[in-house]
Amino acid sequence: MIISQLICLLGFVIRLSNAANATFTNPILPGFNPDPSCIFVKEWDNTFFCTTSSFLTFPSIPLYASKDLVHWKHASYAISRGDQLPELYRNSELQTEGTWASTLRYRDGKFYLITSYVSWHDGWGPIILLLTTTDPYDDASWSGPIRFENPEKEIDPDLFWDDDGQVYMSVARGIFIHRVDISTGKILETFTVWNGTGDRNPEGPHIYNKDGYYYLSIGEGGTETNHSAVISRSTTISGPYEGYESNPVLTAKNTDAFFQTVGHTDYFQDATGNWWCVALATRSGPAWEIYPMGRETVLSPMTWDEGGWPIIDPIQGTMSGPLPPANTDLPGDGFWAHGGDEEDFRPGTQIPRQFLFWRPPKESLFKVSPAGHPNSLQVLPSRANLTADSQFEPLEDGMGFISRKQSSSVFQFTVDLEFDPKDADEEAGATVFLTQYQHIDVTVVNTRSCSTGELEQKFRFRPEALGKPGVKVPAARTITVPQAWAGKRMRFTITLDESQTYHFTVAPADKPDEELWMGSASTDIVSGGSGPFHGTLLGVFATSNGGTGKTAAYFSRWRYHPLKQEVESGVFLPIKE
Structure with a gap:
């Protein structure tokens, strides 16, 4: 040796x-x-x-x-x-x-x-x-x-x-x-x-x-x-x-x-x-x-x-x-492995090449710039949520989830959401996803008030760690959507810092400085466990959580900004896109 x-x-x-x-x-x-x-x-x-x-x-x-x-x-x-x-x-x-x-x-x-x-x-x-x-x-x-x-x-x-x-x-x-x-x-x-x-x-x-x-x-x-x-x-x-x-x-x-x-x-x-x-x-x-x-x-x-x-x-x-000379002259409409996203889902375009599903998708759940909602990605709710259940049939049910790979050690991911749920348990939002049993979500969810029985919209932060027993998981958290924000596009932001902690916030899209902190979670929740061969995905989803809801979610202004790569323990280099 x-x-x-x-x-x-x-x-x-x-x-x-x-x-x-x-x-x-x-x-x-x-x-x-x-x-x-x-x-x-x-x-x-x-x-x-x-x-x-x-x-x-x-x-x-x-x-x-x-x-x-x-x-x-x-x-x-x-x-x-x-x-x-x-x-x-x-x-x-x-x-x-x-x-x-x-x-x-x-x-x-x-x-x-x-x-x-x-x-x-x-x-x-x-x-x-x-x-x-x-x-x-x-x-x-x-x-x-x-x-x-x-x-x-x-x-x-x-x-x-x-x-x-x-x-x-x-x-x-x-x-x-x-x-x-x-x-x-x-x-x-x-x-x-x-x-x-x-x-x-x-x-x-x-x-x-x-x-x-x-x-x-x-x-x-x-x-x-x-x-x-x-x-x-x-x-x-x-x-x-x-x-x-x-x-x-x-x-x-x-x-x-x-x-x-x-x-x-x-x-x-x-x-x-x-x-x-x-x-x-x-x-x-x-x-x-x-x-x-x-x-x-x-x-x-x-x-x-x-x-x-x-x-x-x-x-x-x-x-x-002895590298060959620098050269980026390559054909095709593909994405760069180190690059970020600035996707606006313009009319006449397709789902971006870097976007991924979990198993082949039910294509009817997704549409770019549907009528009445230009410059957005429509995601219809799937019966099953991200964790799914034993009755989940990927071909028939589909999963209303679409994503891209996390490709940097420090990043900012933001996406806007227009979503006005009508039925109980309808939910849409953003996620850091490793597997169905390990993901961290921040969403808008329609819940029924325990005191009045009326439906009310909540922001919800919820980590799922079924796939990694014993890992320390922060508590789920809900906040009533402020009345002044009702009917507005919401901006969801996920950031990852050098401490390897994800941070989740929500804000009105037209007033992003008025953000609410929803929660933070360590990356160990989405490391290994049920996904030892995998890496994290950053994405959005919509679900009825097994209910009868049909309300579409419209996602827009998708931005992924890779900021730094960790090349040695504690050594982070800026990413040049």
Whole structure:
């Protein structure tokens, strides 16, 4: 271990001395962007492409593009229609279901993305899916998916083409390599090759053919603070594979590093032959308690000498490497991964590309600039609220919830609401959402007075922490909507400060200085628990809470301003949009 660390440190020092190097900050894909797989495609104007996991968010499986490894723009979603994967409509108490780790590859003019849909609906039985496109900037161009055989019921599929044209799919846990028919998903031959160094959960395999060897890179140790990346190699695809004596090649375990849970790597070269590593990491420090954005994508330079083993610089918030020249000239109408929002829902526009649902939406619940309410997003109330219930049917009921990823350590999120509820228990407002069992809401709700029986509108602050028993949760709080505010648009504001505390206020939209403080809550409420693989979403919702209400909520002037990123414990850098 000491020799391995010295080698990594030497590589880092050499890079720092290279005058051509430039600094960059991690994460490169901030917020809920775990399990990265990245490639460089010369034929597409020397562009890098990365994909990350989605779980139950929808559209699913984002593809990002970059020219310089620093500025990343959303290109497309591999799954943008519910009928591509109807299983996503399933209701389950387990919030970790959905689309897990993918592998992205390019060959002969076509992008290939192989992934797994994971569910415990009928017992453990992941479905392996292959999607392809010839235009990475067009959602509609993604074909499929083709459903692959999966006899081991495994996850984290990888695709590899050998020099003879044969195609291989490797899968986790206890690594299997299958020779496959890529046109049908049929398995033609199977090899059991390597279980890693003996740690638990060997997963996330990727195969690379280099210098006469087949290198097999995997993650192990679980995706918590024991996570690490290890590697082996063989002179034949079927093995035997010999592990690197200085494994792991990348980890943060047993360190006090701010970036923890480091692993699930993928390796690629740039236009000049430099090697790069992407991995997932959590900005939590070794305590692993506060990490509301969950697992994010980080980048590190690496060396991989001929006939040797990869040497990867340890993950830090600020790093140096031989970056391509700065370049933001990318096509498409996507959003920037580090960017904010200024959405006014103008007539004739669509739901913004960065907006996400929890499972495929019931589309009739959402409309941009409906008649009589221009420059607003109409959200009709769903029967179920954010926590839902055992009778919740995602396809039929839908969830009146729409969101975007929290992508910065310090931010301000504001949205205006026009809402005049008529029936009891109608509710609409804003939320910080990790899962159905962990969210923090500030809303307008129609309640019945205990003394008079009359309906009255209340502002309500309410944290939900069913998914994390034992966490300290502030008490719910209600305030009667002031009479002078009745009938006015309300402005909801959520801020996150450097102490990692969310603050919630409400105010008349035309007098935002007259705000009422509704409550504050620590980010540990939305860290881990029922969403250990997830990151927080910032959004709005409307619900009848199981009642008969049909009153629409109209949201407008949606603003998300990312202000600072924490790059080391207690070190915050301003974000330049």
